Amino acid sequence: MLYSISTQARQRAAACLVLLCGLWGVTASAQPSVPSSSARLEALQGATVGIEARAIDGAASARTLGRQREGTGIVIAPQGLVLTIGYLVLEAETVEVVTRDQKRIPAQVVAYDFVNGLGLLRPLFPLAGVTPVKLGSAAAVPKGSPLLFLTGAAPRQAGAVRLVDTRAFTGYWEYHLEAALYTAPMFQNHSGAGLFNMAGELVGVGNLAMRDVMPDDSPSQLPGNLFVPVDVLEPVLDELLKTGLNPQGKRPWLGINAIPQGGAIRITRVNPNSPAEAAGLRPGHWVIAVDGEPVQSLEAFYKRVWSRGLAEGAIRLGVREGNAVRVLELPIRDRSGAVARPKGI
Numbered sequence: 001m002l003y004s005i006s007t008q009a010r011q012r013a014a015a016c017l018v019l020l021c022g023l024w025g026v027t028a029s030a031q032p033s034v035p036s037s038s039a040r041l042e043a044l045q046g047a048t049v050g051i052e053a054r055a056i057d058g059a060a061s062a063r064t065l066g067r068q069r070e071g072t073g074i075v076i077a078p079q080g081l082v083l084t085i086g087y088l089v090l091e092a093e094t095v096e097v098v099t100r101d102q103k104r105i106p107a108q109v110v111a112y113d114f115v116n117g118l119g120l121l122r123p124l125f126p127l128a129g130v131t132p133v134k135l136g137s138a139a140a141v142p143k144g145s146p147l148l149f150l151t152g153a154a155p156r157q158a159g160a161v162r163l164v165d166t167r168a169f170t171g172y173w174e175y176h177l178e179a180a181l182y183t184a185p186m187f188q189n190h191s192g193a194g195l196f197n198m199a200g201e202l203v204g205v206g207n208l209a210m211r212d213v214m215p216d217d218s219p220s221q222l223p224g225n226l227f228v229p230v231d232v233l234e235p236v237l238d239e240l241l242k243t244g245l246n247p248q249g250k251r252p253w254l255g256i257n258a259i260p261q262g263g264a265i266r267i268t269r270v271n272p273n274s275p276a277e278a279a280g281l282r283p284g285h286w287v288i289a290v291d292g293e294p295v296q297s298l299e300a301f302y303k304r305v306w307s308r309g310l311a312e313g314a315i316r317l318g319v320r321e322g323n324a325v326r327v328l329e330l331p332i333r334d335r336s337g338a339v340a341r342p343k344g345i
Helices: 009-023 038-045 232-245 275-279 299-306
Strands: 048-055 069-073 082-085 092-099 104-111 118-123 145-150 158-171 175-184 193-198 202-210 224-228 256-260 263-271 285-288 314-321 324-331
Touching: 038 048, 038 145, 038 193, 048 082, 069 202, 082 202, 092 118, 104 232, 145 202, 158 299, 175 202, 175 299, 232 324, 256 299, 275 324, 285 299
Parallel strands: none
Antiparallel strands: 048 069, 048 092, 069 082, 082 118, 092 104, 104 118, 145 158, 145 193, 158 175, 175 224, 193 202, 202 224, 256 263, 263 285, 285 314, 314 324
């Protein structure tokens, strides 16, 4: 049975595009070469596909992400190259692209960007009738601007959001973005969702749903979503297609989850078979220094670790447990070697 975007969602999306046309100051009758808002919406929907992936048996990522994963991908190149959020296809054994008319096409993972969290797929057969989207610039979108999101996973969704803020984001899972996009209102079907500007260009890829997208110093709270800006893709795209990896991703991996609290870093999870586990780091430990340098924020902690590169030696963590402080030496290990490599990478 075919599924399609709901009438209400279609109306919201069309209204958003009509608004954007108004901001352009053009109309289809005034400039016949400019397609109607409904035609632009149809083209964007055609390039927005569903992603269904299954992780390999025993995948380390299955503990937190599950083996079965569903989300959205956006076709960005004539050869059918599909951009998505990386965690959907991390350690994937099989991947299928699901088109708008419910055709299921097997795909190959060609790249996983450990730095920015993006993934690239290539369908094994052509995506007939699909026009790739153009990549825009998230950096050029002013705060408060209206934007359009589209999802390809069932049920397909579309709607208008606004850009609340652009600022750094540090994730507890050893992840950092210098200029993440924060939008509102929140929608749940966010994984890999496309975020489009007033020109119908892709400016972001859906990453998270968040209880609050306001800055830490804001007195108010606002639920919303976090998107990875597409600006991070162009500088590394050629290398991703050539090697499957971001060249900046050759950096140490600890194998932890951590949160900042009270001017120190609290360890909340230690992954099995990780450098952190090998060194004796445990949940409940507090990290106060890296190689003798104090760290008080999660961003500073991760950046100090990553600055070591993959040279020989060990990373020395100053760790507090109760009233005792000691130094643990974590072996340096490349993150790309810590996961099972999906087929094609």
